[in-house]
Structures are given as C-alpha cells and as structure tokens.
Amino acid sequence: MSRLAAAAAVLLALASCSRAGAPDGARVIAAETFLADIARQVAGDRIAVQALLPPGVDPHAWEPAPRDAAAVAAARLLIVSGAGLEAFLSPLLDGLGAGGPRVVEASAGLTPRAPRMGEPAADAGQGEIDPHFWLDPLNVIRYAENIRDALSELDPAGAAAFRANASAYAEKLRELDRWIADEVSRIPVERRLLVTNHESLGYFADRYGFRVVGAVVPSVSTGSTPSAKQLAALVGVVRAAGVKVLFVEDGGDPRLARQLADEAGIRLVTGLGTHSLTGPEGAAPTYLAMMRADVRLIVDALGAP
Numbered sequence: 001m002s003r004l005a006a007a008a009a010v011l012l013a014l015a016s017c018s019r020a021g022a023p024d025g026a027r028v029i030a031a032e033t034f035l036a037d038i039a040r041q042v043a044g045d046r047i048a049v050q051a052l053l054p055p056g057v058d059p060h061a062w063e064p065a066p067r068d069a070a071a072v073a074a075a076r077l078l079i080v081s082g083a084g085l086e087a088f089l090s091p092l093l094d095g096l097g098a099g100g101p102r103v104v105e106a107s108a109g110l111t112p113r114a115p116r117m118g119e120p121a122a123d124a125g126q127g128e129i130d131p132h133f134w135l136d137p138l139n140v141i142r143y144a145e146n147i148r149d150a151l152s153e154l155d156p157a158g159a160a161a162f163r164a165n166a167s168a169y170a171e172k173l174r175e176l177d178r179w180i181a182d183e184v185s186r187i188p189v190e191r192r193l194l195v196t197n198h199e200s201l202g203y204f205a206d207r208y209g210f211r212v213v214g215a216v217v218p219s220v221s222t223g224s225t226p227s228a229k230q231l232a233a234l235v236g237v238v239r240a241a242g243v244k245v246l247f248v249e250d251g252g253d254p255r256l257a258r259q260l261a262d263e264a265g266i267r268l269v270t271g272l273g274t275h276s277l278t279g280p281e282g283a284a285p286t287y288l289a290m291m292r293a294d295v296r297l298i299v300d301a302l303g304a305p
Contacts, residue, residue, distance in 0.1 A: 028154070029071060030079040031086050032059055033277040034287045035106060038140060039079055041169040042147045046158040049079075056276050058251035059085055060198075060221045064092055075101040077154055079147060082107040083131035104150040106143040107133045113202050119212045130220045135274060136203040137173045137180070137291060144169050176288055177207075180295050184208045187303045193243045195234075195266075197252040200274055213241045216257045231260055238264045245301045249274050269301045 028049045030036035036051035043049050052071060053062055064072075069092050072078060078093075080086040082105030093100055112129045133139040148166040152159035184192070192210040194201050198217040205212050214234045217226055226234075238246075238260075246261045248254045249272040261268040272294050273284045284290035 027075045028077045028079065028151070029075040029101070031089065032081065032275065034134060034275070034290060035079055035081055035143075037277060037285075037287045038106070038134075038143050038169075039147050039151075041172075042144050042162055042166045043151055044161055044165045046161055047151060047155060053276070055279055055282075056251055058249075059088070059275055061251075062088055064088060068092070069095070072096070072101060077101055077150060078103045079150070080105055081131060081134060081143075083112060083129050083133065085131035102150070102154075104146060106146050107131070107139070108142075108146055110139055110142055113206060115202070116206075116212070119202075119214075128220045130199065130202050132200045132203055132220065132274070134203075134287070135201060135291075136207045137176045138207070139203060140173050140287070141170045144173075172288060176291060180208060180291065183295050183299050184210075186299055190242075191244070191302050193241055193245075193302075195238060195243050195246045196272075197246075197248045197254070197257045200249065201247075211241075213237060213243055216246070216260055226256065231256070231263075235260060235264045238266060245269050247272050247298070247301070251275060267301070269297065271297055 028039065028043065028047055029052050030039045030049055031052050033051045033053060033055050036049050039049040050071070052064070052068060053059060072089070072092055073096055078089075078101040080089065080103060093103065110133050115130075134143065144166040148162045151162045155162075189209065192208075193213050194205055194210050195213050196215050199212070199215045199220045201210070202212055204210065214237050216231070216234070218230060218234075243264070243266055245267050246257055246264075246269070248257045248268065248270045250270075254268070254270060258268055273290050274294060277286065277290055278284045283293045
C-alpha cells in the first residue's frame with residue numbers, strides 16, 4: 001500500500017466520524033482552482049466549495065500530500081474535470097475505497113477532440129485524450145450542468161437555486177464566448193498560429209479559428225520530455241509555418257521553451273494561466289477573468305505585425 005493510500009485509510013475513519021456529526025454534511029472539494037470557481041458559481045451561498053490544488057500549480061505534475069488525502073477523505077463530493085487530468089488522485093481514491101466521496105466528472109458527456117491534420121498528435125498517430133475541455137467556454141456550460149446535478153443530489157432542497165445559478169452562469173459563458181470571438185477577430189487569420197509548452201489549447205483553437213502548429217512537450221500532459229530530435233523537428237516546423245510567438249503557461253518549466261524560441265528566432269511569451277487561477281489580488285481570480293486575461297495576452301502577442 002502506498003504512503004498516500006495508507007494515510008487515506010486512517011483518515012477515512014476519522015473523516016467518517018466527523019461527517020456523521022456535521023449538521024450540513026455537504027463538504028465539497030473541486031480538484032483545481034478554476035474548477036472550484038465554476039462550482040462556486042453554481043453552488044452560490046448554499047454550499048462552500050474548496051479547491052484541492054493551490055493557485056499556480058500545474059495539475060499534470062502535482063502530487064497530493066497526506067493533508068490532501070485528509071481533505072478528500074472528509075468530503076462528500078469531489079469534483080474533477082476528468083478525461084485523465086486528475087490521474088494523481090487515483091492512488092488516493094483507491095485507498096479510500098467505497099467509503100470515499102462521490103466523484104463527479106465535470107466534463108462528462110463532452111466529446112474529446114480529434115487532432116486536426118498537420119497537428120503533432122495527428123501526424124504521430126497519438127491516441128491521447130485531450131482533457132483541456134474548459135478552454136472552450138461553451139464546454140464549461142456542460143461543466144456547470146453536471147455540477148448542478150451533483151449538488152442537487154447532495155442538497156435536494158437547493159435544487160432550484162442550483163438550477164437558476166447554472167442558467168445564469170451559462171449566459172455569462174456565452175457572453176464570454178462572444179467577447180473572445182470579437183477579440184480574436186483582431187488577429188489576421190494567417191497569424192493565428194499557436195505553439196505552446198505542451199498541447200493544451202486544442203479546444204480553444206477549434207472554437208476560435210487557430211491552428212495548433214506544435215508544442216515543446218508533444219503531449220497533452222507536461223509529464224513527458226521531448227527528445228533532441230523532436231525539438232529540432234519543431235524548430236523546423238515553426239520556421240516553415242512562420243510562427244512568431246511561443247506561449248508558456250504558468251506552472252510550466254520555461255527552460256526548453258526558451259531554448260526552442262532562441263533557436264527558432266521567435267518571441268517567448270509567458271503568463272498563460274490556463275490551468276490555474278491566481279489569488280484574489282491577481283489578474284485571474286475567477287475562471288471568467290482567467291480566460292479574458294489569456295485572450296488579451298494572445299491577442300496582444302499575435303495581433304500586431
């Protein structure tokens with residue numbers, strides 16, 4: 001049994017006792033900060049939602065500590081984005097067994113994207129599922145609906161409120177979608193080329209008319225390491241496509257990206273907050289703010305000749 005699984009087994013017994021005496025018994029945890037914010041929009045003031053990961057952390061590389069096992073063991077509902085993004089939780093949940101929280105995948109029901117011809121994953125024949133559904137705001141409407149249903153099961157008396165909150169949030173997401181499309185229209189079509197530190201912007205690209213040229217780490221996870229041959233090939237692809245900018249997300253290691261940008265003679269732009277919110281004083285304290293900040297960064301980088 002792993003260290004986390006053993007810790008979870010002990011903490012499960014303690015958490016079960018504490019839950020039994022809790023008046024509301026409605027402790028809800030969302031894996032990532034952006035997901036916690038989405039859940040809070042649906043929960044309103046009826047149920048508090050806690051994020052498991054701290055701000056600024058890459059979920060692809062994060063490993064839970066025993067205190068995180070305690071938080072999950074004490075929860076009645078655990079919200080994950082799904083599609084393999086939270087693989088780090090598997091040992092912890094296995095340790096909790098049937099006594100752990102109910103787990104809901106916010107992305108359930110969404111169809112994973114198929115890489116387009118010319119994208120690295122399509123050319124390499126990779127079969128990875130891209131979990132970054134939330135970077136298309138219209139997909140987040142489904143997130144809100146799945147969370148609404150899970151919260152309604154947890155707190156049936158709040159079902160009407162959750163339904164109203166999810167509906168109001170869906171309209172904000174549609175408004176965000178319209179705003180992004182308008183902002184992106186400022187970028188000439190031939191300049192809508194995306195190279196990132198890993199393959200994360202596929203759903204965003206599909207929705208708003210970008211072409212994914214490549215990624216420093218040729219995977220939907222940041223856990224793998226590219227070979228020298230792969231990096232050299234990407235330099236050639238970047239030059240041939242006329243790419244001018246390489247984007248690096250917060251929480252990612254910029255060293256290989258900086259090396260590639262130098263070799264290809266392109267600009268390195270950091271600060272995309274695609275996987276995590278900032279603190280309350282930062283530029284992206286909510287999912288809506290994160291998307292707006294990222295779009296401004298992309299438009300500013302690609303919009304000017």
